[in-house]
Amino acid sequence: MSENSQKVGLETFHYDNTTVRNFLIATTIFGIIGMTVGLLVACQFVWPEANFGLQYTTFGRVRPLHTNAVIFAFVGNGIFAGVYYSLQRLCKARMYSDLLSKIHFWGWQLIILSAAITLPLGMTSGKEYAELEWPIDIAIALIWVVFGLNMFMTIIKRRERHLYVAIWFYIATFVTVAMLHIVNSFELPIDFMKSYSWYAGVQDALVQWWYGHNAVAFFLTTPYLGLMYYFIPKASGRPIYSYRLSIIHFWALIFIYIWAGPHHLLYNSLPDWAQSLGVVFSVMLIAPSWGGMLNGLLTLRGAWDKVREDAILKFMVVAITCYGMATFEGPMLSLKNVNAIGHFTDWIVGHVHIGGLGWNGFLTFAMLYYLIPKLYGTKLHSQKLANVHFWIGTMGILFYAIPLYWAGFTQSLMWKQFNPDGTLVYSNFLETVTQIMPMYALRAFGGLLYLSGVFVMVYNLVKTARSGSFQPTTEAQAAPLMKDYKPEKSEHWHRRIFEWKPMRMLIWSLIIVAIGGVIEIVPTFLIQSNVPTISTVKPYTPLELNGRDIYVREGCYTCHSQMIRPFRSEVMRYDPVDLEYSKAGEFVYDHPFQWGSKRTGPDLHRIGKKYPDSWHFYHMLDPTSMSPGSIMPPYPWLFEQEWDKERTPAKIRAMQTLGVPYPDGYDQQAVSDAENQAALISKGLELEGIKMSSDTEIMALIAYLQRLGTDIKNVEGVTEGK
Amino acid sequence: MLKFIKHHMETIAGIEIYPVISFVIFFVFFIALTVYVLKVDKKLFKDISNIPLDSNDTNHDEA
Numbered sequence: 124m125s126e127n128s129q130k131v132g133l134e135t136f137h138y139d140n141t142t143v144r145n146f147l148i149a150t151t152i153f154g155i156i157g158m159t160v161g162l163l164v165a166c167q168f169v170w171p172e173a174n175f176g177l178q179y180t181t182f183g184r185v186r187p188l189h190t191n192a193v194i195f196a197f198v199g200n201g202i203f204a205g206v207y208y209s210l211q212r213l214c215k216a217r218m219y220s221d222l223l224s225k226i227h228f229w230g231w232q233l234i235i236l237s238a239a240i241t242l243p244l245g246m247t248s249g250k251e252y253a254e255l256e257w258p259i260d261i262a263i264a265l266i267w268v269v270f271g272l273n274m275f276m277t278i279i280k281r282r283e284r285h286l287y288v289a290i291w292f293y294i295a296t297f298v299t300v301a302m303l304h305i306v307n308s309f310e311l312p313i314d315f316m317k318s319y320s321w322y323a324g325v326q327d328a329l330v331q332w333w334y335g336h337n338a339v340a341f342f343l344t345t346p347y348l349g350l351m352y353y354f355i356p357k358a359s360g361r362p363i364y365s366y367r368l369s370i371i372h373f374w375a376l377i378f379i380y381i382w383a384g385p386h387h388l389l390y391n392s393l394p395d396w397a398q399s400l401g402v403v404f405s406v407m408l409i410a411p412s413w414g415g416m417l418n419g420l421l422t423l424r425g426a427w428d429k430v431r432e433d434a435i436l437k438f439m440v441v442a443i444t445c446y447g448m449a450t451f452e453g454p455m456l457s458l459k460n461v462n463a464i465g466h467f468t469d470w471i472v473g474h475v476h477i478g479g480l481g482w483n484g485f486l487t488f489a490m491l492y493y494l495i496p497k498l499y500g501t502k503l504h505s506q507k508l509a510n511v512h513f514w515i516g517t518m519g520i521l522f523y524a525i526p527l528y529w530a531g532f533t534q535s536l537m538w539k540q541f542n543p544d545g546t547l548v549y550s551n552f553l554e555t556v557t558q559i560m561p562m563y564a565l566r567a568f569g570g571l572l573y574l575s576g577v578f579v580m581v582y583n584l585v586k587t588a589r590s591g592s593f594q595p596t597t598e599a600q601a602a603p604l605m606k607d608y609k610p611e612k613s614e615h616w617h618r619r620i621f622e623w624k625p626m627r628m629l630i631w632s633l634i635i636v637a638i639g640g641v642i643e644i645v646p647t648f649l650i651q652s653n654v655p656t657i658s659t660v661k662p663y664t665p666l667e668l669n670g671r672d673i674y675v676r677e678g679c680y681t682c683h684s685q686m687i688r689p690f691r692s693e694v695m696r697y698d699p700v701d702l703e704y705s706k707a708g709e710f711v712y713d714h715p716f717q718w719g720s721k722r723t724g725p726d727l728h729r730i731g732k733k734y735p736d737s738w739h740f741y742h743m744l745d746p747t748s749m750s751p752g753s754i755m756p757p758y759p760w761l762f763e764q765e766w767d768k769e770r771t772p773a774k775i776r777a778m779q780t781l782g783v784p785y786p787d788g789y790d791q792q793a794v795s796d797a798e799n800q801a802a803l804i805s806k807g808l809e810l811e812g813i814k815m816s817s818d819t820e821i822m823a824l825i826a827y828l829q830r831l832g833t834d835i836k837n838v839e840g841v842t843e844g845k
Numbered sequence: 846m847l848k849f850i851k852h853h854m855e856t857i858a859g860i861e862i863y864p865v866i867s868f869v870i871f872f873v874f875f876i877a878l879t880v881y882v883l884k885v886d887k888k889l890f891k892d893i894s895n896i897p898l899d900s901n902d903t904n905h906d907e908a
Contacts (some may be wrong), residue, residue, distance in 0.1 A: 212897060287896045353897050362894040367882040369894075374878050378871055403868060638870065 134282070134631050137596035138211045140329060140820055142224040146204035147491060147498075148640070149232060150197055157192030158574045164189050165567040168723070168748055169560065171486060171756045178760045179447040180245040183678025187254040188242045194342065195477060196235045200489040201671065202346040203231070203270070206293055209353040213290055213789045215283045215601040219276030223269050230266035234259060238542060239799060246316040249715045251333050251673035252338050257318045260308040267304070271297045278582050278625040288369040292349030294625065295377045295632040299341040305336035313773045317672075319781060321693065324470025324710025325392055328718055333384035333640060340380035343444075343478065347486055348376075348415055351443065354486075355422050357433050358493055364421035368414055374409035374635070381406050381636045386457035389466065390688040391718060392707035398459075406455030412450035419443040434509035438489035439723035441517060447479025467684055467722040469559070474526045479521045487728060488512070488580060495584045499807060501591025508583040512576045519573030523566055530562035539692040547695055552725040557752050610788075622722065642817050661835045662783045663827070665793035666800040668774055670827025674717065677758065684719035685728040685831065686719070698729040701836060709835060712783050724755060731833035736804055737811045739825045762815065766823040768794050800826055 166173045167182050174181040201408040211218055218224050237259050239246075255263070274297060278290065309321035320327050352369060357364050363369060379838030385393060420443055423430060430436040451473050455779040456465050465471060477804055496503045503509060537555040540548040549555050663671060674680075687697045698704075705728050712714055734742075741748050745761060746755040767774075772790035779785050785793075797815070804825055805817035815821065 131850075283896060285893050285896065287893065288896070356894075356897045360898070362891070362898060366890040366894040369887070370882050371875075371878055375875060378874060382867060400867065404871075638867075758901075 132602050133600045135598060136217050137598055138225065138730050139218050139221060140597060141595045142228055143208045144498050145203055145228050146200045146207060147494060147526050150200035150204055150487060151234060153192055153196035153200060155577060157197045157305060158577065158744060160185060160189040162193055162570045162574055162765050165570050168563040168754060169567060171754045174756045182757050183681050184243050184245055185680045187247060187678060191238050191242065191254065198343055198483045199808045205350040205490055210277055211291055213287045214277055214281030216277055216281045216334055219273050219280060223273040223662055224406050225265060227269045228271065234262050234266060241316065246772050247675060248310060248318060248320065249680065249717065251720060252335050256316050257310050257312050262748055264304060272605060275625060281540050282603055284371050284604055288373060289349040289352040291373050291628060292345045294628050296341050296346040298633045299337065299636045303334045303337050307331060311777050313770060313777045315482060320715035324713045325707045327716040328388055332387040334386060336383055336384035343483055344598065349685055350486060350490065351419050354490055354493060355419055355439055356440065359423055359429065361422055361426060364418050367426040372411050372418060374414040378635050379408050381640060383408055389459050389462045391686050402457050406454045407453045409451060413447060416443055416447035434506055434513050435489045435492045437513050438485045442482050442485035442489065445477050448581060449478040449482060464535045465531060468531035468535045469710060473527030477524055480523060491584060495587050496767035498506050498593060499588050501587060504583050504586035504590060508579055512579045515572055515576035519576060522569030522572055526562040526565035530559035533560055533757060553752055556754060656711065657706060657835055660709055660711060661784055662712045663830065664800055665775060665797040666826040667830045669771065670823035673821050673824050674827055679692060680717045680719040680798030682723035684722050684726045686718040687726055687728050697726050703835060714781055727831055729832040731829050731831040734826050736807055737813060739828055740808060740821060741819055754775060761820040762825060763821045766819040766820045771797060
């Protein structure tokens with residue numbers, strides 16, 4: 124400490140750069156892995172044989188691997204890198220504990236590793252973006268708390284009284300993700316790697332999309348907005364355009380976002396009031412989102428000459444623009460009439476990739492290009508290569524998104540097209556898939572371009588790092604805060620209450636987001652009339668339950684919905700005899716719900732009894748034998764592996780705990796009942812010349828598929844409540 | 846989990862009030878927030894928004 128600094132009471136301290144660098148390396152590595160897996164699944168649309176004939180690399184299991192890797196490994200590590208760098212500097216304090224930083228870093232990587240092992244093995248809870256099984260869920264909660272503790276203690280021992288807006292976003296991220304993760308992960312374990320969602324059907328769907336939507340909001344958006352509010356001023360050398368706007372942006376965004384989840388379930392079996400709630404708040408969401416986008420872009424006003432040369436700023440401009448596009452598109456897609464077209468199609472996949480590739484990806488790249496030279500005390504190896512990356516990446520986004528928008532519109536219009544005599548023009552679902560195959564090929568090409576750009580970046584950054592030497596710490600000086608500081612009465616109340624008080628900030632953020640959750644979800648749980656019961660809907664038989672577990676394990680929901688919306692075009696297609704759309708009461712025993720969100724293949728809710736058992740048998744063995752041109756992969760392992768007799772009693776007991784009305788002591792009888800049902804199916808197949816052991820998994824899957832959506836057909840009048 | 850309270854409210858008349866309540870809560874909150882940010886001293890915001898640019902590192906690695 125120099126003499127001068129002692130005089131004015133300055134403290135000298137060192138920022139921790141090691142943790143930041145580790146997270147930066149992790150985000151790069153997992154970015155490459157996550158995107159490569161993404162490219163693989165994109166190729167599987169065009170060449171289904173790209174699953175290598177293995178169950179572990181088949182689409183239904185690898186697609187969750189892609190989404191989890193990109194969201195939680197690539198973006199997750201990106202968040203932590205940015206937070207650990209900016210928080211220290213905004214608080215003028217080193218992270219509270221190096222040990223917590225280490226536990227956080229290695230704990231998070233272990234979680235990612237366990238996800239990468241369990242998802243291909245088919246260990247999944249079957250809920251989109253929350254597929255990981257219960258032990259990993261617990262690990263995530265613990266590590267998240269370590270992160271929060273480290274962050275809060277750093278904030279508490281800060282040397283800058285005021286909490287800059289970026290920190291607000293980090294705090295809101297921490298509390299909300301904790302709340303979402305815990306509520307959505309309520310599940311009943313039956314053994315080490317298998318559990319059932321605590322909720323069923325409509326309730327499960329509502330909780331899941333409240334989670335799913337807000338995972339986008341509070342994992343992919345708010346932390347990155349915090350990073351935007353820090354790194355844009357840093358990279359451009361100018362303060363944020365309007366701090367006033369950033370306050371409105373923050374509170375309005377976290378308040379509104381939490382309500383918008385039901386827009387994922389429009390025209391689904393969800394009470395109307397919940398759907399309307401989702402629509403109204405989604406439309407309102409444009410205001411704070413665009414406020415934030417403009418705030419970011421306008422920060423660069425008068426600095427556009429810099430943007431022309433500086434690749435970092437270019438990445439930022441495209442990232443913010445993509446944020447603006449995605450947050451305009453989101454509310455539009457939440458309008459019921461637009462949603463009727465976009466839902467279940469590739470439009471949604473295009474939409475999320477504008478956000479993922481553009482907003483999260485490009486902002487992460489900007490951060491990497493900004494931080495690596497700083498941490499290694501050198502200059503970027505090549506501005507030119509960074510610009511090459513920028514252009515390849517931008518082309519990649521365009522080649523990815525535009526074909527999918529095209530594909531989504533085309534397919535949706537084909538689904539809904541009628542002949543003059545009232546029949547469907549494209550009654551065979553497959554026709555609407557083969558039509559968009561060229562678009563799938565272009566999308567894979569876009570992904571390849573984007574990934575190539577990342578390799579250019581890695582080369583550039585490795586060269587940069589080699590040209591400098593890593594600085595594990597950065598020295599800084601600041602005066603400590605006065606311990607007994609009392610704000611002047613003249614200070615504004617908002618500052619006295621919130622902006623100097625991190626714990627209050629946390630609590631109020633939690634209250635704000637909890638209001639939305641409570642009003643949205645609780646009524647559905649409390650009020651019976653919101654989920655009308657149908658007297659003929661009965662629990663699954665033990666064999667069907669096993670079949671359902673196979674359906675979940677194989678990730679069938681990644682391509683098939685179980686939700687026929689109340690449109691003429693859908694009931695005509697999926698239930699041409701009885702014209703029944705999906706009713707809320709049909710899902711009361713579905714732990715977890717399997718409505719799906721994308722139709723690469725047709726809806727399966729009324730597939731039961733539509734085809735003979737032998738059709739399903741041959742179709743699962745080789746889909747193209749029954750549907751020539753199908754892009755569904757074969758499932759030969761279902762004909763070798765045996766369905767799960769051992770755990771069947773435990774499964775029945777778990778279902779009883781969750782409120783499924785099996786008779787007392789039924790767990791003891793379940794296996795023999797299942798064996799009898801399997802024998803029946805096997806005998807039926809034998810009459811058609813198929814010899815196959817009744818113990819194979821295919822028997823259970825056929826039993827489940829043949830049951831789907833058939834319960835309400837056994838009655839004359841369906842008792843819909845309300 | 847919620848079984849013990851599940852049957853206490855079998856029906857609710859006028860459930861539609863929920864979205865209206867939520868909208869009103871938000872609207873009031875938003876107006877109050879807007880009034881607040883408009884009232885705050887401009888200079889204060891200027892100081893705060895300069896925090897990220899206020900480099901206190903001694904070995905000049907900051908831009």
